[in-house]
Amino acid sequence: xxxxxxxxxxxxxxxxxxxxxxxxxxxxxxxxxxxxxxxxxxxxxxxxxxxxxxxxxxxxxxxxxxxxxxxxxxxxxxxxxxxxxxxxxxxxxxxxxxxxxxxxxxxxxxxxxxxxxxxxxxxxxxxxxxxxxxxxxxxxxxxxxxxxxxxxxxxxxxxxxxxxxxxxxxxxxxxxxxxxxxxxxxxxxxxxxxxxxxxxxxxxxxxxxxxxxxxxxxxxxxxxxxxxxxxxxxxxxxxxxxxxxxxxxxxxxxxxxxxxxxxxxxxxxxxxxxxxxxxx
Amino acid sequence: xxxxxxxxxxxxxxxxxxxxxxxxxxxxxxxxxxxxxxxxxxxxxxxxxxxxxxxxxxxxxxxxxxxxxxxxxxxxxxxxxxxxxxxxxxxxxxxxxxxxxxxxxxxxxxxxxxxxxxxxxxxxxxxxxxxxxxxxxxxxxxxxxxxxxxxxxxxxxxxxxxxxxxxxxxxxxxxxxxxxxxxxxxxxxxxxxxxxxxxxxxxxxxxxxxxxxxxxxxxxxxxxxxxxxxxxxxxxxxxxxxxxxxxxxxxxxxxxxxxxxxxxxxxxxxxxxxxxxxxxxxxxxxxxxxx
Numbered sequence: 012x013x014x015x016x017x018x019x020x021x022x023x024x025x026x027x028x029x030x031x032x033x034x035x036x037x038x039x040x041x042x043x044x045x046x047x048x049x050x051x052x053x054x055x056x057x058x059x060x061x062x063x064x065x066x067x068x069x070x071x072x073x074x075x076x077x078x079x080x081x082x083x084x085x086x087x088x089x090x091x092x093x094x095x096x097x098x099x100x101x102x103x104x105x106x107x108x109x110x111x112x113x114x115x116x117x118x119x120x121x122x123x124x125x126x127x128x129x130x131x132x133x134x135x136x137x138x139x140x141x142x143x144x145x146x147x148x149x150x151x152x153x154x155x156x157x158x159x160x161x162x163x164x165x166x167x168x169x170x171x172x173x174x175x176x177x178x179x180x181x182x183x184x185x186x187x188x189x190x191x192x193x194x195x196x197x198x199x200x201x202x203x204x205x206x207x208x209x210x211x212x213x214x215x216x217x218x219x220x221x222x223x224x225x226x227x228x229x230x231x232x233x234x235x236x237x238x239x240x241x242x243x244x245x246x247x248x249x250x251x252x253x254x255x256x257x258x259x260x261x262x263x264x265x266x267x268x269x270x271x272x273x274x275x276x277x278x279x280x281x282x283x284x285x286x287x288x289x290x291x
Numbered sequence: 292x293x294x295x296x297x298x299x300x301x302x303x304x305x306x307x308x309x310x311x312x313x314x315x316x317x318x319x320x321x322x323x324x325x326x327x328x329x330x331x332x333x334x335x336x337x338x339x340x341x342x343x344x345x346x347x348x349x350x351x352x353x354x355x356x357x358x359x360x361x362x363x364x365x366x367x368x369x370x371x372x373x374x375x376x377x378x379x380x381x382x383x384x385x386x387x388x389x390x391x392x393x394x395x396x397x398x399x400x401x402x403x404x405x406x407x408x409x410x411x412x413x414x415x416x417x418x419x420x421x422x423x424x425x426x427x428x429x430x431x432x433x434x435x436x437x438x439x440x441x442x443x444x445x446x447x448x449x450x451x452x453x454x455x456x457x458x459x460x461x462x463x464x465x466x467x468x469x470x471x472x473x474x475x476x477x478x479x480x481x482x483x484x485x486x487x488x489x490x491x492x493x494x495x496x497x498x499x500x501x502x503x504x505x506x507x508x509x510x511x512x513x514x515x516x517x518x519x520x521x522x523x524x525x526x527x528x529x530x531x532x533x534x535x536x537x538x539x540x541x542x543x544x545x546x547x548x549x550x551x552x553x554x555x556x557x558x559x560x561x562x563x564x565x566x567x568x569x570x571x572x573x574x575x576x577x578x579x580x581x582x
Binding site: 021022023028031032034035036038039040042043045046048049052103104105107108110111112115116117118120123126127129130131132133134135136137138139140141142143144145160161163164166169194219222223225226229230240241244245248249256259260263264266267270271274275278281282286 | 297298300301302304305307308309310311312314315316317318319320322323326379380383384386387388389390391392393394395396397398399400401403404405406407408409411412413415416421423455459463464466467477480481487490516518519522523537540541544545550553554557560561564565568
């Protein structure tokens with residue numbers, strides 16, 4: 012997208028362009044300020060938290076302290092298991108359902124589709140009270156599957172994949188069938204590969220959403236063994252023992268680091284994925 | 292394929308997703324309504340059918356009304372500014388400004404970071420005495436002020452964080468729409484001698500209307516389910532000045548364990564979200580059909 016020359020006849024030139032660039036850069040700096048500040052604080056001794064002295068000594072001590080003060084390794088593992096579990100199950104379930112909606116004429120399809128879309132309105136984020144009750148009934152409270160379950164059948168994923176599958180030409184489908192491929196074979200060898208960009212887009216959105224999700228994991232977990240990073244960070248940062256800001260900043264950066272690194276590496280895919288996911 | 296077989300195949304493919312949807316979306320939505328008609332079971336008092344009593348106590352609950360009003364202020368505070376900023380960002384990044392890839396990244400970064408993490412950083416900005424704002428303001432001789440600890444300013448502080456987090460996310464949608472616009476539009480307008488402002492107002496903005504509606508619906512939904520930064524920064528305080536609807540549900544349901552009342556509150560939130568979705572349906576979907 013950045014290779015396309017945009018703006019055309021109204022692209023600013025000369026002084027106008029300089030002014031616009033300056034304003035855009037100023038806002039960009041403002042937007043990055045909290046992050047830059049967190050990096051500064053985390054990399055310097057605590058007495059430099061509010062003193063911006065370029066000669067301040069650099070240190071990784073804050074990260075070491077944060078890492079030792081709470082079981083972050085376990086939290087990382089939990090979050091990793093959580094996002095993998097959710098994404099893996101989502102991909103399978105949403106693919107099957109989307110295939111049914113896109114290519115099968117079955118009785119009650121319209122009603123079923125409306126029932127799926129209802130989830131876009133009634134989000135799992137809001138049904139915390141009832142879902143907690145269900146998890147108690149299933150005996151799953153304080154476990155990673157309990158965090159994942161309400162999100163696995165994703166209306167958003169089914170919708171995106173259905174749209175993608177619908178763009179696959181019927182002729183290709185028919186040709187593959189003539190050559191003896193079964194319906195599942197066609198799905199696996201034709202539809203899934205053709206929808207790869209949609210899978211990537213959905214995957215990035217899903218992983219970043221569940222890496223960052225907080226309220227439901229906070230409610231449903233209460234032990235180190237099940238807590239994801241976000242909840243772990245909050246438990247760590249809200250203890251009353253008066254932890255230094257520099258250590259909290261280090262912990263904050265640590266928990267966001269994998270996502271931030273992935274974002275910087277796959278910036279273009281991220282931005283395009285969110286775009287693709289948004290334009291339905 | 293024959294009809295019967297087709298039905299079976301279709302439903303079998305759908306079954307796993309549908310089962311989970313029923314268990315974690317449809318049933319809980321229905322259960323919320325049923326539970327809202329019953330009192331919360333207490334150690335010596337089992338749950339009893341009380342009809343609409345929960346809804347009656349909602350009418351008389353000052354904290355609920357405070358939360359609703361807060362939530363409306365939160366929406367009015369965040370949505371116009373973050374959407375306007377998003378549009379401005381998108382126009383800037385769409386123009387050939389210097390280093391626009393880096394600028395675009397800067398705008399979008401808050402979106403990928405966990406709210407829980409960035410709220411902690413902002414929390415320090417607002418800290419009395421030691422916080423960054425206080426230190427900067429003190430240099431200009433301002434009176435010390437407890438930004439999050441004063442009911443007058445606490446909600447505004449939370450709103451600023453929400454704007455900062457969301458604007459870059461909405462920018463993406465405007466950017467996508469701008470890039471899909473044909474450059475001949477700009478050429479034609481320029482030939483007619485339209486100023487840039489006229490071009491923006493008369494050509495670009497009308498063409499961006501569907502995007503704006505989409506962004507607005509998203510923004511309203513987000514405003515009604517915002518809760519992370521409240522838990523980190525204020526816990527609804529001081530004096531419920533920053534209590535939002537979902538936060539209040541969380542408090543009633545999981546701090547006071549009054550699940551019956553929490554269910555009734557959830558019904559209110561569901562009604563609000565349904566109104567937004569239906570509004571979207573009548574404004575948007577009528578024009579765009581996914582067939």
